[in-house]
Amino acid sequence: MTQPETVTAVMRALADPTRRGLFERIAETDEITVVELTRAGTVTQGAVSQHLKTLKEAGLVSERPEGRKVYYRARPEGLEPLATWMTHYGIFWRERFADLKTLLKDIDP
Template sequence: MIEAVTISAVLRTLADPTRRAVYERVVSSDEITVVELTRGSGVTQGAISQHLKSLKQAGLVAERPEGRKVYYRAEPEGLSPLVEWMSHYGVFWRERFANLRTLLTEMDT
């Protein structure tokens, strides 16, 4: 079961550029292994595994073991704290732009 993760944990996890690149590769695949993620990345397999561990702890990826391989896939609901936080500020800025539009219209008349 994935625990609720705070916005800080998601932002902290995605702040690392290499980890973000790993996450983007996972997102662009249905499922992907550590070996596939390592190939062509310029990062060691151990480092990729550590990044995946952080992404998993933040609720951004899930794993599925099959034999000796472990497959990783994106967990879209892991981005929920970030989406909720951004939507709050979206409302904030829409209101500010509406107020600015009103002010500029009043200044023209």
């Protein structure tokens, strides 16, 4: 099983809807700057930078400085602790779907 603190960091980072939105925007591009992320106008540049710091600490984004700009890129492998944790509980869903399948067969043979 994955380290609990790693899973917790990823969950906390993605629990905030603004951070989750930023992560999704970053994941849709190859690389993006803070300025580009701020253009939507809903969050200040300072707030975007703070959210990016949290995403980086959770291992969800990486940064590449180039001159005065810093480019951010999604790290899909950063989601691995969360995916591993969810897979561990996959048995719960398989059992529920099996029960649902049985129920549906009983209702409509």
